[in-house]
Amino acid sequence: MGPYLAIVSARFRMLLQYRAAALAGLWTQVFFGFVLIMVYEAFYRSTDAAPPLPFPQLASYVWLGQALLATLPWNADPEIRAMVRSGAVAYELCRPIDLYALWYARALAWRTAPTLLRALPMTFFSMLVLPWLGLPEWRLAPPTALAGLGFAVTLAAALALSCAITTLIHITLMWTVSGEGIVMLLTALVSLSSGLLIPLPLFPRAVYELLTWLPLAGVADLPYRVYSGGVPPGEIGLVLARQLGWTLALVALGRWLIGRGIRRLVVQGG
């Protein structure tokens, strides 16, 4: 097994142990899903204008966002933060492997393992339990076959992009050490411009156009709208191209930065 795959697999197995965290996340995200949908329903009822995002699509959008929250690049891996703080990052630099690829592999495991624990029960709840509770219009509607396939591909690309951004966050820790400020800034930025809080189609037209071209749309908004059919199947290729283009650009930026980071790194402590 190659070193990077081995790291992904080890981290993955380790993260799967955190059942309590998964349960807590599940509860929080079901709650947030309900709040968002209720707020939007109130808005939708209070207007006669045709909404830019039909309500069933909006419900699916909200549930996908909650189920896949852990894939979004809005925070920094506490393990890497601790490593930079304590100076244990020295060991990472003593390995005969590419530090960027190593941290990207870590990010990949960290973004996928908790998602796996949460997304399945969330999907089960929002797709099957909600109609049974008498709330069929609030549910996560199953996709068409073509949209489902498109979603699988664009979600994979979203993950690749999200890990590139996550790794970039980790690299900035080499400069700021604590990372508190960056994370606070990011949480606000990501929840707004990825569509997590307000689906991007509900923004004013010009803002929406701008946001869909920025990288964060690729980690949530675009794949979610591929899922619900808001992005027609013919445009899936374009979505994918945007996601991969940003991924490549951000990986290149990350590699350049990490090279500079290593050169100026002062490993903390004796």
Next chain:
Amino acid sequence: MPQIVVEDLVKAYRIAERQPGLWGALRGLARRRHRTVRALDGVSFSIEAGELVGYIGPNGAGKSTTVKTLAGIIVPDGGRCEVRGRVPWKQRLAHVAELGVVFGQRTQLWWDLPVIESFELLRDIYRVPEARYAAARDELIEALELGALLDVPVRQLSLGQRMRCDLAAALLHAPPILFLDEPTIGLDAVSKLAVRDFVRRLCRERGVTVLLTTHDMDDIEALCTRVMVIGAGKILSDGPLAELRARVTRERWLTVDLDDGVGWIDEPEAPVIRRDGNRVCLAFDPQRLPPAELIRRVTSRHAIRDLFVENPPIELIIARLYAAQAQRASGTDADTTAGADGGEDAERASGAGSTGEPGAPP
């Protein structure tokens, strides 16, 4: 051919200074004052294959900076450094593949994984072929007695157990060079002996080149034939332990257990440096007063139960070396007294020099 060559290595850090108190913190927001500290100030040495070299110095003297430079982790500001013909920070990946490191205060094992899984992960990271890995693993498990620990998650290991596992982890890829940074810190006596014994054998039987940084002088006495002493970014002394002793002081100590009721020992050439009940310790210079002569004088004048001659502890030797250095530095150039972690450590070092010398002859 030497394995490690270091010539005139220089590294300076810029440290943001903060004034104390709230007003100082607020002023720091507007304007930061920086201070440059030379952690390495022209360090040179070379180490041959199979040598076990002790590297000592007070906190902030530049030890860790040297080791991190040799490991390719930090880039120096000037000077030359080659390890097995490679410049560590330029050919980092090829360099670290031949390097084992143990930083005693941190672990390289994965905290939540059982020990054996960390080993397997390291095998994959270093791309060690399975057969070679299995052989190295079994040998290390036997030598360090790790059999019972392999399935335990690292967070549940005691410090001594963890250190043995860390040593094994650093050697799975059979590196010809090993850097040990305080490998016995916090260990109990039994674990310390086990670690020392293992390192000694590693060096003797496998010809591994070991650079050992430590504050534990017993480590040095037990293991190292050669000691390098660094203070304020400069190498103060480099050579066999005996030579270091001879350079700093020729003094030896005679400890005498007196019979009850015997009073003070008065030897003009061998002043009393310590007295504890019936036990009296005299310091003397064996070239002016041979030990046999001193013992003859003492036994002829006093009733004694027991006596023995010893070298002053290595700590004292080192402390005197630093004190002499600090004195020289303050006399010539005040800027060079600060070490990497600032003036506080330099003060601590010279402080240790003065307080650690109860036995200094008048």
